[in-house]
Amino acid sequence: MALIIKEIYFMKSQWKKNLLTIVALGVVVYYFVINDYSNDSIMFIGAYVPGMIICMQLIQNSIEFEKENKTFEKMLTGYSLPSVLLIKCAACSFVGSIIGYIFGYITFLNKNPYSEQIITLKVLIGVLVLMTVINILMSMIMTLLFLFIRQTLTINLILIVFISIIILIGMGIGVNNNIFSYVGPCGAGILLLSATVAYLFRFISNDKVVY
Amino acid sequence: MLLEVQNINMEYKGGYSVLKDVNFHIEAGEIVGLIGLNGAGKSTIMRIISGVSTYQEGKIFFEGSQIKKLSGLQRKKIAILCASNNLYEDMTVADNLDVFTRFYHASNLDKQYMIDKLDLRNILKRKVKKLSTGMQQRVAIACSMVGRPKLVMMDEPTVLLDFENKCKIIRFIQSQISPEIGILITSHDSNDMEELCKRVYILKQGEIVKELEVNKNGGN
Numbered sequence: 001m002a003l004i005i006k007e008i009y010f011m012k013s014q015w016k017k018n019l020l021t022i023v024a025l026g027v028v029v030y031y032f033v034i035n036d037y038s039n040d041s042i043m044f045i046g047a048y049v050p051g052m053i054i055c056m057q058l059i060q061n062s063i064e065f066e067k068e069n070k071t072f073e074k075m076l077t078g079y080s081l082p083s084v085l086l087i088k089c090a091a092c093s094f095v096g097s098i099i100g101y102i103f104g105y106i107t108f109l110n111k112n113p114y115s116e117q118i119i120t121l122k123v124l125i126g127v128l129v130l131m132t133v134i135n136i137l138m139s140m141i142m143t144l145l146f147l148f149i150r151q152t153l154t155i156n157l158i159l160i161v162f163i164s165i166i167i168l169i170g171m172g173i174g175v176n177n178n179i180f181s182y183v184g185p186c187g188a189g190i191l192l193l194s195a196t197v198a199y200l201f202r203f204i205s206n207d208k209v210v211y
Numbered sequence: 212m213l214l215e216v217q218n219i220n221m222e223y224k225g226g227y228s229v230l231k232d233v234n235f236h237i238e239a240g241e242i243v244g245l246i247g248l249n250g251a252g253k254s255t256i257m258r259i260i261s262g263v264s265t266y267q268e269g270k271i272f273f274e275g276s277q278i279k280k281l282s283g284l285q286r287k288k289i290a291i292l293c294a295s296n297n298l299y300e301d302m303t304v305a306d307n308l309d310v311f312t313r314f315y316h317a318s319n320l321d322k323q324y325m326i327d328k329l330d331l332r333n334i335l336k337r338k339v340k341k342l343s344t345g346m347q348q349r350v351a352i353a354c355s356m357v358g359r360p361k362l363v364m365m366d367e368p369t370v371l372l373d374f375e376n377k378c379k380i381i382r383f384i385q386s387q388i389s390p391e392i393g394i395l396i397t398s399h400d401s402n403d404m405e406e407l408c409k410r411v412y413i414l415k416q417g418e419i420v421k422e423l424e425v426n427k428n429g430g431n
Contacts, residue, residue, distance in 0.1 A: 013299065069297065069299070074293070077291055
C-alpha cells in the first residue's frame with residue numbers, strides 16, 4: 001500500500017508535466033478527428049495512443065527520478081526490487097489506461113454522436129481490457145529499458161521511434177468486431193508476455209538502481 | 212546486542228575488494244561512529260546492514276537474528292539516512308512525511324512528534340526542492356525516523372550544514388538515544404563524532420583499523 005500511495009503522490013507532484021502532455025496529445029488526436037480518418041483509426045489513435053504515451057511518461061519520470069535521487073535505496077530497505085518495480089508498472093498502467101479510456105470516449109463521441117449504435121458493449125469491453133493489458137506489458141518493457149539504458153538521448157530516440165510506429169499502425173489498422181473477436185487470445189498472449197517480463201525483474205540486482 | 216557485524220567481506224565484480232573482514236557491534240542505547248575518508252566503505256557498510264547491497268562472506272545479526280533472514284517488516288526497524296537525502300524533491304514536506312509514515316507503518320502521532328521535534332510545522336506545505344540544505348536534512352531525518360526504528364544509520368548527517376542546523380540536528384540525535392535504540396553515524400568530521408559518539412571505529416580502505424572509546428572530557 002505504501003508503494004501505491006508513494007506513486008500517487010509522485011504523479012500528483014508531476015501534474016504540470018503530465019497535463020502538458022495530455023494537452024499535446026489532445027491536439028494530435030483532434031487532428032485525426034477533423035481529418036476524416038476512419039472510426040477504426042480514430043479509436044486506436046484516440047484511446048490507445050494517449051494511454052500508452054501517458055503510461056510511458058509516468059514510468060520514465062518515476063524511474064529516472066528514483067534513480068537520480070537515490071530514493072530506490074530507501075524503498076529497498078523495506079521491499080524487494082521486483083515488488084517496487086511491479087507496483088510502479090501497475091500504478092502507471094492503471095493511470096495510463098484511465099486517461100486512454102477518457103480520451104477514447106471523448107474522441108469517439110465527437111466523431112460519432114450516436115456511437116452506441118456503432119460500438120457494442122462487447123467491443124467496448126474488449127477495447128478496455130486490451131488497452132489495460134497492453135499498458136501493463138509496455139510499462140514493464142519500458143521499466144527494463146529505463147533501468148538498463150543510461151543515456152537519456154538514446155531513451156528519447158527509442159521512445160520517438162516507438163510512438164511513431166504506434167501512430168502509423170493506428171492509421172493503418174483499427175477496431176472492428178472481427179478484430180475484437182480475438183481479444184481473448186490477444187489479451188492472454190500479452191498477459192503471458194507480461195508475466196515473463198515480471199519474472200525477469202527477479203534477476204535485476206539492487207546495484208542496478210542504487211549505484 | 213543490537214547489531215553485530217562479523218567478518219564481512221565484499222567484492223565488486225572483477226574482484227575489487229570493498230570491505231575486508233569488517234567486525235563491529237552496536238549496543239542498544241549507544242551512538243557509535245564510523246569514521247573514514249571518502250571511499251573507505253562507510254556507505255557500503257550501511258547499505259549492507261539495511262539489506263540493499265549483498266556481501267560475499269560473513270554474518271550480520273540484528274537483535275540476534277541474521278539480517279538476511281529478516282522479513283520486510285522486521286527490516287523496517289532499521290532506518291537509514293543516506294548521504295543524499297533520499298527525499299521526493301517535487302513533493303511537499305507533508306507528502307514526503309505521509310509516504311514514509313506509511314512506508315514504516317508509523318502512526319500519525321509519530322509523524323506529529325517528528326514535525327514538532329524537528330521544527331517542521333512551518334514548512335509542511337513547501338516543496339522539498341525549495342528548502343535549504345539544512346531544512347532538507349531535517350525533513351530527511353524526520354522521514355527516516357518516523358517509524359521509531361530500533362537501529363538508525365546516518366550517513367554524514369551534518370555534512371554541508373550551517374552552524375544552526377548542525378546544532379539542531381546534533382541535539383535531536385542526542386535526544387533520540389534511549390535504552391532501546393542504537394545509532395550508527397558515519398562522518399569524516401572527527402569533531403562531530405567526539406560530540407555524539409561513545410565509541411568510534413576507524414575505517415581505512417575497507418578495513419576497520421582501530422576502535423576508540425570517546426572520552427567526553429577531552430581526547431580519547
